Amino acid sequence: MTCPGRNFVTLKIVTDQGLHGIGDATLNGREKAVVAYLEEHVVPLLIGKDASRIEDIWQLLYRGAYWRRGPVKMTAIAAVDTALWDIKGKAAGMPVYQLLGGASRDGVMVYGHANGADIQETSDEVGRYIEMGYKAVRAQSGIPGVKGAYGVGRGKLHYEPADATLPAETLWNTSTYLNFAPKLFDRIRNEHGDNVELLHDVHHRLTPIEAGRLGQSLEPYRLFWMEDCTPVENQEAFRLVRNKTTTPLAVGEIFSSIYDCKDLIQNQLIDYIRATVVHAGGITHLRQIAGLAALYQVRTGCHGATDLSPACMGAALHFDLWVPNFGIQEYMRHTEETDEVFPHAYSFSDGYLHPGEAPGIGVDIDEELAAKFPYNPKQLPIARLYDGTMWNW
Ligand code: KDG
Numbered sequence: 001m002t003c004p005g006r007n008f009v010t011l012k013i014v015t016d017q018g019l020h021g022i023g024d025a026t027l028n029g030r031e032k033a034v035v036a037y038l039e040e041h042v043v044p045l046l047i048g049k050d051a052s053r054i055e056d057i058w059q060l061l062y063r064g065a066y067w068r069r070g071p072v073k074m075t076a077i078a079a080v081d082t083a084l085w086d087i088k089g090k091a092a093g094m095p096v097y098q099l100l101g102g103a104s105r106d107g108v109m110v111y112g113h114a115n116g117a118d119i120q121e122t123s124d125e126v127g128r129y130i131e132m133g134y135k136a137v138r139a140q141s142g143i144p145g146v147k148g149a150y151g152v153g154r155g156k157l158h159y160e161p162a163d164a165t166l167p168a169e170t171l172w173n174t175s176t177y178l179n180f181a182p183k184l185f186d187r188i189r190n191e192h193g194d195n196v197e198l199l200h201d202v203h204h205r206l207t208p209i210e211a212g213r214l215g216q217s218l219e220p221y222r223l224f225w226m227e228d229c230t231p232v233e234n235q236e237a238f239r240l241v242r243n244k245t246t247t248p249l250a251v252g253e254i255f256s257s258i259y260d261c262k263d264l265i266q267n268q269l270i271d272y273i274r275a276t277v278v279h280a281g282g283i284t285h286l287r288q289i290a291g292l293a294a295l296y297q298v299r300t301g302c303h304g305a306t307d308l309s310p311a312c313m314g315a316a317l318h319f320d321l322w323v324p325n326f327g328i329q330e331y332m333r334h335t336e337e338t339d340e341v342f343p344h345a346y347s348f349s350d351g352y353l354h355p356g357e358a359p360g361i362g363v364d365i366d367e368e369l370a371a372k373f374p375y376n377p378k379q380l381p382i383a384r385l386y387d388g389t390m391w392n393w
């Protein structure tokens with residue numbers, strides 16, 4: 001565990017041939033749960049195993065647990081899987097995207113995060129991302145009358161919601177938000193034109209009928225996607241949203257397996273699947289999810305907030321460069337300290353990321369430097385309605 005600005009958990013696997021691989025094992029606000037699972041139940045099983053048997057080790061950790069799935073276990077499995085792909089790439093002298101089947105595109109289109117205290121500040125921030133070369137930008141804004149609206153950080157560059165040892169309390173008001181959101185995107189489209197893709201994260205806050213209304217009211221602004229418009233436990237709800245709006249829907253950053261996604265995908269209730277390497281069982285499992293999604297013209301849009309470490313980002317970029325049904329990749333830049341702790345081969349140019357040509361995932365950890373940033377327990381906020389009722393953050 002290390003905290004170069006925020007907490008990350010990294011698994012490093014070393015082979016007796018002198019190769020090593022790393023994998024991200026970070027579950028924001030629940031870091032130690034994954035560490036304990038790895039230390040108690042996973043690492044002892046790996047000692048002496050053949051590191052080349054990625055699939056068999058995946059099955060051992062998944063089936064062998066008896067208590068299958070769930071974010072803690074699937075994050076632990078993802079860390080092992082990523083580290084083993086890293087090792088296989090190094091053994092072969094190839095970047096992981098080559099092992100997967102080679103590049104399907106020249107670069108990975110990413111979206112950055114623009115946020116501001118109000119509509120103007122957010123629109124200005126979208127402009128700054130466009131100047132930096134981004135082709136796609138997520139816009140989140142402070143909302144008058146909503147204390148601590150989702151997606152608005154203290155700093156512009158490194159939005160970091162997990163900021164307190166006990167969860168900070170934010171407040172939510174749906175009708176204020178529903179009236180506000182179209183005004184935000186109206187200003188952004190007016191000021192920045194049609195040549196930028198715009199995205200928005202509702203962060204699980206609406207009921208299905210409210211989500212339908214929001215989707216309709218945002219149609220004139222042609223969003224690339226509306227994300228997590230309603231909590232995903234009730235997947236049938238997406239049929240109602242779908243029937244109300246042509247705004248594309250993205251879901252899945254909290255999913256940990258193909259079983260969480262399959263009904264949404266098979267019923268064509270979403271357009272983008274947000275599952276990513278670290279929380280959905282690693283590259284081995286994510287490619288199964290993408291394979292299912294491809295049958296239904298659902299494209300990928302991997303989660304890439306700052307709580308996913310550069311080790312996840314590197315692995316995700318190899319996956320993105322290869323996956324036939326790629327949509328977009330989220331890219332929230334890390335702090336300089338984080339980039340130093342995790343030296344990496346991936347690079348950004350003109351709105352696209354490329355994983356680089358280093359063998360493996362192209363990301364390493366500087367353990368000496370990492371040790372200078374000790375773990376600092378932090379939790380994600382919670383949200384309540386103005387009458388005190390618990391809501392979804
Ligand atoms: O740890 C929680 C964050 O990863 C999440 O709030 C970020 O919703 C998010 C996004 O779309 O990046």
Ligand code: MG
Pocket residue numbers: 201203227228253
């Ligand atoms: Mg999200």
